[in-house]
Amino acid sequence: MESINLSAQKRERGPKGFMRTLRRQGMTPAVLYGKEVGNILIQVPTKELEMIITGHSIGSTLINLEVANDDQKEPYLVMCREIQREPIRRDLLHADFFQVVLTEEIETEVPVILVGEAPGLREEGILQHMLRKVTVSCLPTEMPDRLEVDISGLNIGDQVTVADIEAPENVQIISEPDSVIAMVVAPAYEEEEEEDELEEDALGEAAADEGEGEEAGQGEE
Template sequence: MSDNKSLKAELRTEDFGSAGARRLLRTKRIPAVIYGKNEPVHIILDSREFTNKMRHFSETALLKISVGKKSYECLMKDYQENLMRAEIKHVDFFEVTRGQVLRTLVSIVLKGNPVGTKEGGVLDQVMHEVEIECFPKDLPAALEADVTSLKINQSLHLKDVVIPANVKVLDDLAKTVASVKGVKAEAVAPAEEAVAVAAPAEADKDAKAKK
């Protein structure tokens, strides 16, 4: 496993609660919890290490968290952030078990430049993530949806996305993932309407001038 997907932590056995969390944050450490099949494990992360590696994490990135001599294979499920201070306040991890089916959300990434956008259309991504089921070893970082062949007013559906082997999609395959919408026709209509509205106004102005 890449070093960017590994974290070192210490076990948190005391000083719980909001006051304890604030004391940890002041010392550049982050309170965190590992949830899973057993009781939650409360841990403490090094703030610098976590923030430096966080950009490599995603909801489907398997992380190795070492706590003393024990290690946990986890997914990062959520985190709390103080935007004013640019500070991570708390992190939630979910422990996965090798050999057991995992159910999670995975991002959908669009690939390619649609034909329709070269003709004046606009690409609209309707679906950004989908729920899947697979073993941890088969967990994809993301699903790629190739939109290259989409023309104006055409759509790509979930059934058209290439799904890796051993991965099961748990959503409706008829759902639209992305589409290319035509905007030229829509832009002309308001302009024509504006002209139609302006015309009576000009006629009324001319009538008053003649009086």
């Protein structure tokens, strides 16, 4: 498992509007927490954090967080647990960092990557990637960056589930085994044709019923 570096500074709780001031200065408010450190308020450079988020899976990446406090710097091995963004502009608002203990197992989400080519796609089937992350438990140093699922055996109507994932040694998958990761479904136009046929049948039956009603009415006259 790879690890990357991120600088940080301790911060104090400020008055109303203090968080907005930090963000305008290019810093993202954050918190560092864990059994050994408790809760520490920090701030991290927004550009550095954005680069990490863009280039890595934050749930499966160890971060060497160096927290500056006056003239001292304290290193912490952490993982990013949560990122908050502004809903419209998607600006970073806040981040949570969890201190990692190398000798203790942790649970986190790992990306699921599809590999291979499904034969069903050559039959105009449609591949649906349903589950893009699974929860795993293992030591931090054995956390996989991603898990791969082979879809080269999927025909139309077939699917792969969490149970089909081959996890690395010493890595336990916590997600439900029957959760569907990916499936190949029939082309949409086939469904549309079936719907059109049903609609035509319904219209035909309605017209026949109407004709019978008219004939019955004429007979009564």
